[in-house]
Amino acid sequence: MENRKKVAFYTLGCKLNFSETSTIARNFNDEGFDRVDFEEIADIYVINTCSVTENADKQFKQVVKKAMKLNEKAFVAAVGCYAQLKPEELAAVDGVDLVLGATEKFKITDYIHDLSKNDMGEVHSCEIAEADFYVGSYSIGDRTRAFLKVQDGCDYKCTYCTIPLARGISRSDALENVLKNAKEISAQNIREIVLTGVNIGDYGKGEFGNKKHEHTFLDLVQALDKVEGIERLRISSIEPNLLKNETIEFVSKSRTFVPHFHIPLQSGSNDILKLMKRRYLREVYIDRVNKIREVMPHACIGVDVIVGFPGETDEHFLETYHFLNELDISYLHVFTYSERDNTEAADMEGVVPSNVRAKRSKMLRGLSVKKRRAFYESQLGTNRTVLFESENKEGYIHGFTENYVKVKTPWNPELVNTLQEINLTKIDEDGSVRLEFLNKLAEI
Incomplete structure (x- = not known):
């Protein structure tokens, strides 16, 4: 057992990437590797990359550096979306030994023959039509x-x-x-x-x-x-x-x-939705929200929105802002537009200056805080079910109600991974909601 190699994983990006990292990790386990936390010394570090924003690209380099600090002799492999789109770029990052594209990532153990460091990352990346x-x-x-x-x-x-x-x-x-x-x-x-x-x-x-x-x-x-x-x-x-x-x-x-839906909007302006080639107009979005509210008044509705898209004038942005302000939604995920190679938008006219993009992003993030607060306030006094998580954060255990209200209560290890009937009582300074247990046994 002493000779079993250790492997650690780091996931950038979406929930889909997390599910795939977990599957890849089980493959390593089947091949006789032991999984350890990324903060620990490992023989192999696998980084599952994202390419949705420019920031995710930068994060990749930081994660590689972190791995090299932990063990400069470790074998570093990059997989995922960024690895498919720009394999040569990743292979050139100092410390990277292997880059696998969309079809190869699930067979990663087939590509790891020995763990010696490479001068340049070895690339195995398919044409995307082969996926x-x-x-x-x-x-x-x-x-x-x-x-x-x-x-x-x-x-x-x-x-x-x-x-x-x-x-x-x-x-x-x-x-x-x-x-x-x-x-x-x-x-x-x-x-x-x-x-x-x-x-x-x-x-x-x-x-x-x-x-x-x-x-x-x-x-x-x-x-x-x-x-x-x-x-x-x-x-x-x-x-x-x-x-x-x-x-x-x-x-x-x-x-x-x-009762929780997350529905991408991207813009509240039909002009911008057309430039984005989205497959709906804002009227469809209003219908979806109204339908949810009709049958589930207590539902949580999250929204993705992009600011600073090429051609987005101040008027377009204010159209989006007012549209969201008037819509009965619960929170926003705000993305600042960033140019991506090989996309139509990267060549469009009407580029929005980065300082304007940042200002618009800040305005919508502020609106999101207001929306979430209003949604949480609307839930006070109601009975809900909470699934408690496993972390002790500064003496508190957190969890989410079925309609995605984040709650907290003093740490009790017996609550971990349990569903509890609770009443939502008040909003705390950190924005989470305090609760009272309806079932007194839960307090023991």
Whole structure:
């Protein structure tokens, strides 16, 4: 056992990346490696990269430096979206030994023959058209909830986005395989599963060459709702044009699906939505929010929005700001537009200066704080169910209600990974909500 090599992982980016890192880690375990935390000395460091923003690119170099500080002789491998888009660039980063593209990352152990350092990173990267098969993934052991991948790739051609270039065409897991993975997760005493993918509302497209939908997203949620042992299911980001009334209505009556939706908007201006080549206009977005509020008044609705897109004038931005201010949503994820190579938007006119992008971003982040506060205040005095997490943060344990209100209570290890009935009492200075237990046994 002394000779077992140690491997550590670092994930940049989205929930989908976390699910894939976890699957890759299990492959290493099957090959006789021991997984350790990234802060520990390891023989191999695997970094799962992201390319959505310029910041993610910069972060990669910082993570490599961190690995080299821990063990300058360690073997460093880069996988993921950035590795597919710019393999040569990553291979040239000091300390990187191996770069694997979209199809190769799940076979990483096949590429590690010896752990000696390379002068230049070795690249194995496919043409993205070859990413024509589906690899199911899910994350367990990293957190209280699991991320379950149900779909990969995207057929949309949004003008700012590199994801189709990094992950290929839209393709889905077979329904029976998703259900098998969900059962495996629930058998590990995990209470909540988050469905993830690049464009999960497009679920159902089959293998390469078979673009018809064998099952719909509604079929998927209905089937998952029947899986015994799962206590909570959460839908991650879903496009507004693919979130159908039938799905919203099903979630409102579902046994396990929670009242929380994250719906990308990107802009509240129809002019900008057209420049972005989004597949809806703001009127569709209003319909989605109104439908959710009609059947689930207490639901949490999160919104993605991009500021500083080429051609976004002050008037366009204020249109977005007022649109969001008047909309009954719960929080924002604000992204400052950054130019990505090989996208249409990178060559568009009307470039917004970086200081203006930063100012607009700050305004929307301020609006998000206001929206979240108003949503939390609307929930005070209501009874909810909380899933508690595992970390002791300054003497408190935190958790999330089914409708995504972040709560805290004094640390009690017996609460970890348990669902508790609570009443939301007051908002604390840090923005989380205090609670009272409805079941007194939980306080013991």
